[in-house]
Amino acid sequence: MAVLFIIPALLFVTLFMYYPILQTFIYSLFSLHRTADWLHAQFVGLQNYIAVMKSEAFRGAFGFTLYYTVMTVFFELAIGLGMAIATFSVHPRLRGILRAVLVVPWAIPPIVSAMLWRWLFHADAGIFGYLLTATGLVSKPPAFLTDPTLAVHSIIVASVWKNASMMGILLLAGLASIPQDIYDAAKVDGARTWFRFRRVTLPLLLPTILVTVLFRSLWALRMFEESYGLTGGGPGTTTDTLSTFAYKYFFTYARFGVGSAYAMVIFAMVVMVAIVYVNRVKGNLRFKE
Amino acid sequence: MSEVYVEEVCKQYRDVQALDSITCTFEDGQLTVLVGPSGCGKTTLLRTIAGLIEPSSGAIYIGKRRVDGIPPWERNIAMVFQSYALYPHMTVFKNIAFPLEATRTPKDEIKRRVVETARILQIENLLDRKPRELSGGQMQRVALGRAIVRKPEVFLMDEPLSNLDAKLRVVMRAELKHLQTQLGVTTIYVTHDQAEAMTLADKLIVMNAGRIQQVGRPEELYRNPRNVFVAGFIGSPPMNFIEVQYDPAERALIGPDFQYPLGPRWLDLLRNRPAGTLILGIRPESIQVIASPSPGMVPASVYVMEQLGREILLDVKIGPQTLRAFVPADTRLQMGQEVWLQFQEEALYLFDPETEVSLSWQERQ
Amino acid sequence: MNGELSNGRRSLKRWLLEGLVTLAIIGFCLGPLYWIFATSFKPMGTEYVIPPEFWPSKPTLQAYAVILGIQAPGAERASQEGALKGTTEIKASPHLNFLVPVRNSLIVSTSVSAGALLLASLAAYAISRLRFRWKIQSLMVLWVAGLLPAVIVIAPTFVLMRSLNLLRTLLAMILPNIAYNIPLTTWLLAVYFAQLPWELEDAAKMDGYRPLQIYRKVILPLSTPGLFSAGIFAFLGSWGEFMLASAVTMGVAEVQTVPVAILNLSFEYRYQWTWISAAICLSVGLMVLIALVFQRWVIQGLTAGSVKY
Numbered sequence: 001m002a003v004l005f006i007i008p009a010l011l012f013v014t015l016f017m018y019y020p021i022l023q024t025f026i027y028s029l030f031s032l033h034r035t036a037d038w039l040h041a042q043f044v045g046l047q048n049y050i051a052v053m054k055s056e057a058f059r060g061a062f063g064f065t066l067y068y069t070v071m072t073v074f075f076e077l078a079i080g081l082g083m084a085i086a087t088f089s090v091h092p093r094l095r096g097i098l099r100a101v102l103v104v105p106w107a108i109p110p111i112v113s114a115m116l117w118r119w120l121f122h123a124d125a126g127i128f129g130y131l132l133t134a135t136g137l138v139s140k141p142p143a144f145l146t147d148p149t150l151a152v153h154s155i156i157v158a159s160v161w162k163n164a165s166m167m168g169i170l171l172l173a174g175l176a177s178i179p180q181d182i183y184d185a186a187k188v189d190g191a192r193t194w195f196r197f198r199r200v201t202l203p204l205l206l207p208t209i210l211v212t213v214l215f216r217s218l219w220a221l222r223m224f225e226e227s228y229g230l231t232g233g234g235p236g237t238t239t240d241t242l243s244t245f246a247y248k249y250f251f252t253y254a255r256f257g258v259g260s261a262y263a264m265v266i267f268a269m270v271v272m273v274a275i276v277y278v279n280r281v282k283g284n285l286r287f288k289e
Numbered sequence: 290m291s292e293v294y295v296e297e298v299c300k301q302y303r304d305v306q307a308l309d310s311i312t313c314t315f316e317d318g319q320l321t322v323l324v325g326p327s328g329c330g331k332t333t334l335l336r337t338i339a340g341l342i343e344p345s346s347g348a349i350y351i352g353k354r355r356v357d358g359i360p361p362w363e364r365n366i367a368m369v370f371q372s373y374a375l376y377p378h379m380t381v382f383k384n385i386a387f388p389l390e391a392t393r394t395p396k397d398e399i400k401r402r403v404v405e406t407a408r409i410l411q412i413e414n415l416l417d418r419k420p421r422e423l424s425g426g427q428m429q430r431v432a433l434g435r436a437i438v439r440k441p442e443v444f445l446m447d448e449p450l451s452n453l454d455a456k457l458r459v460v461m462r463a464e465l466k467h468l469q470t471q472l473g474v475t476t477i478y479v480t481h482d483q484a485e486a487m488t489l490a491d492k493l494i495v496m497n498a499g500r501i502q503q504v505g506r507p508e509e510l511y512r513n514p515r516n517v518f519v520a521g522f523i524g525s526p527p528m529n530f531i532e533v534q535y536d537p538a539e540r541a542l543i544g545p546d547f548q549y550p551l552g553p554r555w556l557d558l559l560r561n562r563p564a565g566t567l568i569l570g571i572r573p574e575s576i577q578v579i580a581s582p583s584p585g586m587v588p589a590s591v592y593v594m595e596q597l598g599r600e601i602l603l604d605v606k607i608g609p610q611t612l613r614a615f616v617p618a619d620t621r622l623q624m625g626q627e628v629w630l631q632f633q634e635e636a637l638y639l640f641d642p643e644t645e646v647s648l649s650w651q652e653r654q
Numbered sequence: 655m656n657g658e659l660s661n662g663r664r665s666l667k668r669w670l671l672e673g674l675v676t677l678a679i680i681g682f683c684l685g686p687l688y689w690i691f692a693t694s695f696k697p698m699g700t701e702y703v704i705p706p707e708f709w710p711s712k713p714t715l716q717a718y719a720v721i722l723g724i725q726a727p728g729a730e731r732a733s734q735e736g737a738l739k740g741t742t743e744i745k746a747s748p749h750l751n752f753l754v755p756v757r758n759s760l761i762v763s764t765s766v767s768a769g770a771l772l773l774a775s776l777a778a779y780a781i782s783r784l785r786f787r788w789k790i791q792s793l794m795v796l797w798v799a800g801l802l803p804a805v806i807v808i809a810p811t812f813v814l815m816r817s818l819n820l821l822r823t824l825l826a827m828i829l830p831n832i833a834y835n836i837p838l839t840t841w842l843l844a845v846y847f848a849q850l851p852w853e854l855e856d857a858a859k860m861d862g863y864r865p866l867q868i869y870r871k872v873i874l875p876l877s878t879p880g881l882f883s884a885g886i887f888a889f890l891g892s893w894g895e896f897m898l899a900s901a902v903t904m905g906v907a908e909v910q911t912v913p914v915a916i917l918n919l920s921f922e923y924r925y926q927w928t929w930i931s932a933a934i935c936l937s938v939g940l941m942v943l944i945a946l947v948f949q950r951w952v953i954q955g956l957t958a959g960s961v962k963y
Contacts, residue, residue, distance in 0.1 A: 001784075001786075001865070002780045002784035002785065002786035002865065003780070003786050003788075005776045005777060005779055005780035005784065005865070005869070006776070006777040006780045006781065006786075006792050006796075008773045008776060008777070009773040009774060009776065009777035009796060009836050009840060010777070010792060010795060010796065012773055012832060012833045012836055013795070013796060013799045013833050013836055013837070015833065016807065016811060016829070016830045016832075016833030016834070017799040017802060017807055017833055017834075018795075018799065019810075020806070020807035020808075020809075020810035020811055020814075021802070021806055021807060023809075023810035023813075024806050024807065024809060024810055027809060027810070079682075083679050083682075086675045086676075086679060087679070089672075090672040090675065090676060091669075091672055094672055094673075094676045097676065097680070098676060098679055098680075099949065099953065100946055100949050101679060101680050101683045101684060102679075102683060103945045103946065103949050103952050103953065104683050104684060104687065104942055104945065104946070105683055106945070106952075106956070107890060107938075107941045107942050107944070107945035107952075108687075108894075108938050108941065108942070109893060109894025109895075109896065109912070109913050109937075109938075109941070110894060110896065111894070111896040111913040111916065111917055112894070112912075112913060112916055112934055112937065112938055115916055115917065115920055115930060115934060116686055116687070116690050116934055117686065118920070119689070119690060119693065119927050119930070119931065120686055120689060122927070124702060124704075125701060125702040125703075125704065125706060125927075127689050127706060130704060130705060130706055134705065161682070161686060164682075165682075165683050166956065169953055169956055169957070170956065170957055170960060170961050173953070173957040173961065174961065179372060179374065181370045181371075181372045181374035182374050182376065182377075184336075184339075184341050184361075184368070184370070184374065185368065185370060185374035185375075185376075185435075186376075186387070186391075187340070187341065187360070187361040187362055188339050188340075188341070188361050188362070188364075188366060188367065188368040188445070189362075189367070189387055189388035189391055189435065189439075190362045190363075190365070190388050190391040190392045190439065191362055191387070191388075191391035192362055192391070195391055199387070199390075199391075200376060203378045204376075204377070204378060208961055211960070211961045212960070212961055215960045215961065218801055221803075222803035222804075222805060224805065224896075224897060225896050225897075228896075228917075229917060243803070243805045246805050246808075247805065247808070247897065247901075250808065250809050250812070250901070251812075251900075251901050256809050259809060260809060263803075263805050263806040263808075263809070264806065266803055266805055266806060267802070267803065267806045270801070270802065270803055274798070274801045274802075277801070278794075278798065278801075281961075282794070285790075285793060285794075285797070287781055287782050287789070287793070287844065287848060
């Protein structure tokens with residue numbers, strides 16, 4: 001009886017999430033073009049995977065995806081933690097303002113954020129280039145989005161901006177969930193600010209930090225919009241991620257088999273992080289039996 | 290060991306005067322209890338002394354040192370919290386060692402002092418446990434251990450026993466008192482429980498609405514409350530109050546349904562007072578309940594009886610007013626039965642209805 | 655690390671420090687947005703002037719007029735050139751109309767919110783209030799779906815929409831997006847429902863109500879704030895969805911949603927940053943406003959959906 005309530009939701013999720021995953025896996029074993037129907041599809045086993053793994057492009061995308069994930073999550077954590085601590089420590093009136101401000105970058109759709117940063121990083125009239133030349137750090141505006149190394153890091157900067165404040169919000173919630181009495185006890189116990197932070201706040205915040213990092217990694221590994229919107233994967237394929245390749249194979253080259261192989265690689269990576277994440281938090285998923 | 294002196298401390302929140310010019314002394318080595326109903330400002334005062342709250346104005350001294358404006362970690366105090374506030378990620382050993390580590394004590398001395406503290410509190414076998422593996426009473430001991438290990442100038446205790454069950458609370462109360470006497474550290478203890486306050490205190494400070502109502506030894510406050518608030522707060526069950534008219538011509542107090550003739554002592558005290566309303570106070574334990582009438586007694590009817598075992602707590606009605614009194618446990622009474630109450634004159638209190646101050650306070654001191 | 659309760663005597667130094675830190679964070683979070691905002695008011699062409707103006711000396715709504723279709727793109731330049739050449743021939747391009755993608759996005763996001771709320775509230779009611787076998791398993795199935803990347807389902811979903819003849823329709827975005835938003839919505843609602851008093855339900859049961867009636871007459875009316883905050887997440891989530899929207903609209907302007915339209919605008923008019931900025935401001939403004947107004951719920955939902963299960 002009660003199951004009837006949950007079946008519609010399960011049905012929807014199965015139809016649009018779980019079943020397509022299975023399909024994607026099957027696609028990945030075929031030489032399959034979008035325009036070609038299944039009559040012309042050819043079973044190729046793991047050929048798509050082998051071809052993908054062997055390609056220079058895949059290794060580049062795989063490397064960039066990993067590098068991007070590590071870098072963004074690290075800097076998002078550092079800046080997010082800083083903002084969380086600052087927000088937590090300032091006067092309540094300022095705290096209210098900051099909390100509101102932190103929500104703003106999160107509320108912006110990723111592709112729009114990418115567009116926004118494309119303007120800030122504009123080679124001729126971008127504000128960053130101007131600021132760098134105006135302060136005399138460089139003689140002419142750097143090619144933020146067309147130099148391979150700079151493009152990689154420009155994408156990372158844009159992502160950090162978009163997501164650090166969200167990290168901040170999550171860590172702020174973690175800070176606020178530590179009982180005030182514990183902070184007070186540490187103060188009265190004679191602990192100075194840094195000692196309190198290192199010995200009380202940080203260890204108590206560590207579980208939140210871990211979960212936040214795992215959660216963000218889940219999303220960073222599938223990064224798509226930032227590259228697609230900022231550089232379109234360029235210059236060359238230096239800022240292509242596994243996701244942008246998958247997407248391009250699907251909808252630009254119409255090669256569903258290869259695209260699906262890329263998608264399955266992303267799936268495998270996300271699943272690995274998801275297992276750790278799920279194990280970490282599932283203990284808290286509790287409802288009255 | 291030092292005395293704590295608070296001078297004209299005020300704390301103003303946006304529209305609430307949490308502390309209204311508090312001046313008081315916490316004597317060296319004594320246990321002083323701050324007591325009052327919730328929201329009376331007692332915890333605010335304690336936290337102000339701790340440095341967790343900065344006063345809006347006024348000064349605070351610990352020993353000879355003025356400490357307001359100095360952060361809590363430089364005040365050399367220790368505090369026990371109602372929630373115990375143990376560090377959940379540290380073992381008992383680490384919890385107790387924390388104040389010493391924070392003040393850069395050498396490692397071997399830390400070890401020695403933690404073990405010694407654990408021995409005093411009989412928690413040596415718990416040193417490797419984490420707080421979540423402890424019972425309420427054990428957590429309480431660890432919190433105490435963390436407070437005493439650093440040999441602070443002052444102990445601050447914020448309702449430290451109120452999270453314990455009733456039985457354990459009585460045991461810990463006695464232990465706490467013993468420990469405090471043994472260590473002889475100036476202790477400021479906050480509670481809303483007047484019974485706890487009475488049993489523990491060398492000196493009591495009764496607070497209400499951000500102000501000190503009365504300061505004194507427990508028995509002093511019980512015997513000679515300064516005003517209606519203290520009279521009603523100290524003692525359990527609380528003092529009964531009846532509004533009466535003072536009639537100088539009749540030399541008596543006129544109640545709703547009775548007339549109470551005053552003796553020479555009260556007439557003397559009231560000699561300059563015109564006729565008018567007074568508040569009469571009498572403690573339940575000072576009322577005698579008699580089954581048959583005699584002159585000067587107040588007629589009443591039995592309303593509710595609560596058998597307490599040792600005695601019966603009686604609610605009686607005088608007109609619309611309810612009074613509480615004790616009768617021996619084997620007394621046979623019925624609901625609605627008429628009884629007579631005798632108020633012992635020396636146990637009587639009269640309060641000015643305007644100022645609520647006791648008329649006999651000066652005289653009794 | 656202070657978390658101070660006190661707000662008594664704060665030193666000037668502390669106020670100054672806190673003010674600076676606050677300003678720095680505001681600058682970090684809002685600075686990039688400000689720049690787009692300022693650009694959107696610049697007269698066409700002046701956005702490229704070096705040194706850039708931090709606020710346009712001659713602010714204009716021209717860019718907005720162009721993207722809203724009030725003024726034809728290129729009309730101004732054409733008239734300028736026309737004046738130079740002494741001719742009156744105006745070579746006007748077709749009008750842009752950014753209100754179309756805004757309308758599409760509103761339809762998609764509203765439908766997705768409604769659909770996700772309906773399905774999720776039923777599921778959440780069962781999870782939080784009813785007994786049945788496989789409850790934890792069902793919850794896990796729903797929850798884990800929310801962690802999976804869209805890229806692994808996009809191709810089969812595209813094929814499905816093609817076979818249903820739904821490509822180039824809004825429905826092709828609405829249906830999958832409902833599924834994408836069910837996990838978080840279910841979770842937020844389940845947490846909300848679980849904290850409603852059980853006595854209400856017991857009382858309703860005594861009065862002879864069946865579960866569906868309890869859900870409709872007791873749980874839903876009491877959960878307006880919960881439904882509202884869960885709805886905001888579904889709304890914002892589907893508003894920003896790009897990958898699927900870009901695939902199924904296949905470049906047809908009439909069905910494009912805001913994210914797709916903005917990217918296309920930047921492909922078609924890659925040198926018209928005032929227009930792109932205006933489009934970004936129009937589309938982001940609404941989202942930022944929603945997020946700011948419902949800030950408390952957004953923050954609660956964010957933490958409930960990621961770290962604070």
